[in-house]
Amino acid sequence: MRFIFKTSYEQDVKLAKHGGHVLWYGLLMVGLLLSPWLLPEYWLAQLTFVLIYSVVGLGLMLLAGYTGLFSIGHAAFLGVGAYSEAVLTNLGVPFPISLAVAAGASALVGVVVGLPALRVKGMYLGISTMAFGFIVAEVFARWESLTGGNAGMHVKAPGIGGWKLESGTEFYFLCLAVTVVSTLVILNLLRSPTGRAFVAIRDSEISAQSMGIHLARYKTMSFAISAALAGLGGALYAHMIKFLSPDQFDIVQSIDLLLMVVIGGLGSVHGAFLGAIFLITMPQFITLAKDFLPDVIGQAPGLKAAIYGAVLIAFVLFEPLGLYGRWLKMRTFFEIFPFYRKGMFKRQKSFQKSDRLR
Amino acid sequence: MNAVTSDVLLSAREISVRFGGVLAVNKVSFDVRRGEVFTLIGPNGAGKTTVFNLISRIYTPTSGEITYEGISLTQRPAHEVASLGIARTFQNIELFEHASVLQNLLIGRHTHRRTGFWQDMFFTGAARKAAVDDRERVERVIEFLDLQHHRDTMIAGLPYGVRKVVELARALCAEPKLLLLDEPSSGLNVEETEDMVFWIDDIRREFGITVLMVEHDMSLVSKVSDRVLAMNQGEVLALGEPAEVQAHPGVVEAYLGSTQDLSSLRRPGS
Numbered sequence: 001m002r003f004i005f006k007t008s009y010e011q012d013v014k015l016a017k018h019g020g021h022v023l024w025y026g027l028l029m030v031g032l033l034l035s036p037w038l039l040p041e042y043w044l045a046q047l048t049f050v051l052i053y054s055v056v057g058l059g060l061m062l063l064a065g066y067t068g069l070f071s072i073g074h075a076a077f078l079g080v081g082a083y084s085e086a087v088l089t090n091l092g093v094p095f096p097i098s099l100a101v102a103a104g105a106s107a108l109v110g111v112v113v114g115l116p117a118l119r120v121k122g123m124y125l126g127i128s129t130m131a132f133g134f135i136v137a138e139v140f141a142r143w144e145s146l147t148g149g150n151a152g153m154h155v156k157a158p159g160i161g162g163w164k165l166e167s168g169t170e171f172y173f174l175c176l177a178v179t180v181v182s183t184l185v186i187l188n189l190l191r192s193p194t195g196r197a198f199v200a201i202r203d204s205e206i207s208a209q210s211m212g213i214h215l216a217r218y219k220t221m222s223f224a225i226s227a228a229l230a231g232l233g234g235a236l237y238a239h240m241i242k243f244l245s246p247d248q249f250d251i252v253q254s255i256d257l258l259l260m261v262v263i264g265g266l267g268s269v270h271g272a273f274l275g276a277i278f279l280i281t282m283p284q285f286i287t288l289a290k291d292f293l294p295d296v297i298g299q300a301p302g303l304k305a306a307i308y309g310a311v312l313i314a315f316v317l318f319e320p321l322g323l324y325g326r327w328l329k330m331r332t333f334f335e336i337f338p339f340y341r342k343g344m345f346k347r348q349k350s351f352q353k354s355d356r357l358r
Numbered sequence: 359m360n361a362v363t364s365d366v367l368l369s370a371r372e373i374s375v376r377f378g379g380v381l382a383v384n385k386v387s388f389d390v391r392r393g394e395v396f397t398l399i400g401p402n403g404a405g406k407t408t409v410f411n412l413i414s415r416i417y418t419p420t421s422g423e424i425t426y427e428g429i430s431l432t433q434r435p436a437h438e439v440a441s442l443g444i445a446r447t448f449q450n451i452e453l454f455e456h457a458s459v460l461q462n463l464l465i466g467r468h469t470h471r472r473t474g475f476w477q478d479m480f481f482t483g484a485a486r487k488a489a490v491d492d493r494e495r496v497e498r499v500i501e502f503l504d505l506q507h508h509r510d511t512m513i514a515g516l517p518y519g520v521r522k523v524v525e526l527a528r529a530l531c532a533e534p535k536l537l538l539l540d541e542p543s544s545g546l547n548v549e550e551t552e553d554m555v556f557w558i559d560d561i562r563r564e565f566g567i568t569v570l571m572v573e574h575d576m577s578l579v580s581k582v583s584d585r586v587l588a589m590n591q592g593e594v595l596a597l598g599e600p601a602e603v604q605a606h607p608g609v610v611e612a613y614l615g616s617t618q619d620l621s622s623l624r625r626p627g628s
Contacts, residue, residue: 009490012460185479192478192485193464193471199457200465207452210414211532212440212469221475267456 015187032176036169044168045240050273050280051175052236055182057260057272059229062186064258065266066195067222068202069117072126073133074230074257076113079140079249081106081231082238083147086155089239095158095165099178099235106231107224109136114223118216133254140246152245155238165239175236182229186269189225198222230257259308263315265322274323282308321345367392367536367568373412373422382408384592385422390536395562395569397579399603400589401612406572407449409589410538413570414446415439426536441469445534447525449541449572453513459524460509463496466531499530503557519550526557530565537561539571543578551578558582576604588612 004018016022036044056078064070081102088098116128140147147153157166158174165171189195197218200208209215238244256279264275286307290298297303319326325345333340368390375383383405390396398406411417413424415436424431426442434442445466454462470492473485500506503523508516513524522545529537542558543551555578561567562582573579579586580600588595588609596606603609 009493010486012493013486013489188481188485189478192473192481192489193468194475194478196457196461196465197468199461200454200468203454203456204452206416207448207454208465209416209436210440210446210452211465211528212437213465214437 013191015191036172041168044172046280046284048168048172048175048240050276051172051179052233052240053257053260053276053279054273055175055179055236056230056233056257057264057276058182058186058269059226059233060257060261061264061266061269061272062189062198062229063222063226064261065268065271066190066202067198067219069219069222070122070126070258071113071129071223071226072251072254072258073113073129073131073136074226075249075251075253076133076136077106077110077227077230078234078237078253078257079136079246080109080227081234082244082249083140083153083234084231085235085238086153086244087146089156089158090153094160095174096160098158099232102235103228103232106234107228110223110225110227110230111220113227114220117219117223130251130254133249133251137246137250140249147244147246150246152243155242155244158239171239175240178232178236182232183269186229190269194218194221256308259312263312263322265324268322268324270327271322271324274327278323282311365392366390368413368424368426368570370409370413371423371425373409373419373424375408375412375417376420382592383412383419386589386592386594387422388587388594388597390568390570391584392568393562393566394584395558395571395582397583397586397600398570398572398589399574399576399579399586399609400595403591404589404612405592406589407540408592410446410540410570410572413439413538414444440532440534443533443535444538445529445532445536446538447522447529447540447542449544451518451521451525453521453525453528455514456512458510458512459505459516459527460493460496460500462513462524462528463499463531464492466528467492467495469532495533496531499527502530502560503527518545519547522546522550523553530561530567534567536568536570539569539573541572541574543573543575551575554578555581580604 006012016025031038035047039047056074059077060071060074084102084105085098088101089095093101113129113132117125120128141150143149144151157164158171159165165174189198197208197213200211200213201215201218201222205215241248260275260279261272262275263278264271264273283304286304290303292298315322321328329345332345366389369388371387372385373383373387374381374385386405386409388396398409400406408417412419413426413431415431415434419432426444429442431439431442454465457465472488473482477485500509503526505520505523505527508520508524513521516524522542526539526542529539539558543554546554558569558571559582562569569582571583583600585598586600586603587597588603588606590608590612595608595612596603598606
């Protein structure tokens, strides 16, 4: 077991808490930088997808996992980012500007959607964001002059000046850079007063308010940041897919995104990444498994949806902390071997809350 | 009593609040003087916590006025009350469950934040300096309340008594001028209650913080309070020094009932 001996406050603020962090995240970074030369083209494309979904996942994690606001319409933000990027790129705008505009446009939409969040909570917020998702999908389909409607639209490769990021490798590095920056931004927010205010709102609105936290401002802010990251992910997604149509941003996509953060583990940054890996690799495994299953099951329509549903139910029942929670348990088991007890991570029933005030 | 302690920090004038047909607080007036420990007592349902919630603006009074340092509190939204220098604890503990003790205390310093969103996002030099500075201040409170042992523990795993202290610590981290304590000793054992007496005394003496509290434990009340206000059914029964109030016939009757005269239990007109 590791005991960290703290000798200064700076040490407490640092992102890398100990040498192990530096080593392992350094190795991960080296691995990611070398993967274009280590992985075959197909798997590099899958890895790019993982990075893109991680960016979106980080945004949704901030909103759902850290601020406690659930959005079942996040595909709409993804779509706003994707279509903004597509339109701007096709006009020849350089990618740093178009990415920023895509994120900004999404953030703006996020603020608008965040407004009902100030009034409704829990399931009702879910319903209102879901309705918003339907509206946006409809707008994509109907605004044919801009989005090409249901016929879809092609997206050119991102470029700046004469340089076009046409190869998979170049685009991979763009995605990697965006992911690293987004992760650092989220980590920075979480270790500063802004992030703590989000956590406070999640755990007790009444006491957050009494601590001087402006609920409306911080909830809107959380929605805006979350939407901006979803928009950024959407912009990258547009380039990756190269062809956009409204049905890519429907309710199923929104549920996939929510599934991603729940399975990854709500309330952990790692969870966003683990969830993205799960979301991208699961279909691959299902395809692989099909060969070994009898045709009745293997070729059945809706197999993927059924498996996703089953996995989600299993996680909610047996591992509410998600993949990251599972990892924490495994790590603790080995760290304090043989003293691990079964109930160590069991959540205690919380003491009575003053519900009367709500 | 000298001039400094006798001037008024918080003053409630004829505050009433009505929830539907229930008159929870009825024309209650009192002044809290700077530097004193002022206690609200009364049987259950007397409206003590409601008075607290009126001060921290969770409820709005139906009529009446609350002024704090000459500012009318009834005009301010709930989240501004903290930045005026009023911090509070809750009767049933409202901590941020899935955060560590340290994080909870740092949230207590929210009103003192000096960095904006963009500085936080890129964790600039100013943000880093503020983070270290906040930790230094929080550490003083941790030391004062002996919480060193629990600094990095999640609230969800802490026993009730410690949570109570963490909530007090979080309120202190806001460096308030007026501290509202809602039943600081409820759920604590004898030893923890004794610590609480000692701390409340120290908070007033060393930090110069005015304390307004709701409390049922009479021994604690008489040990630390300068003045006591007894309430019953939303109305003021008695106001004065602890011994005076405890001896007040109306207070005795409210708590124990009376053998001679049952008229007070009947509703007027019945």
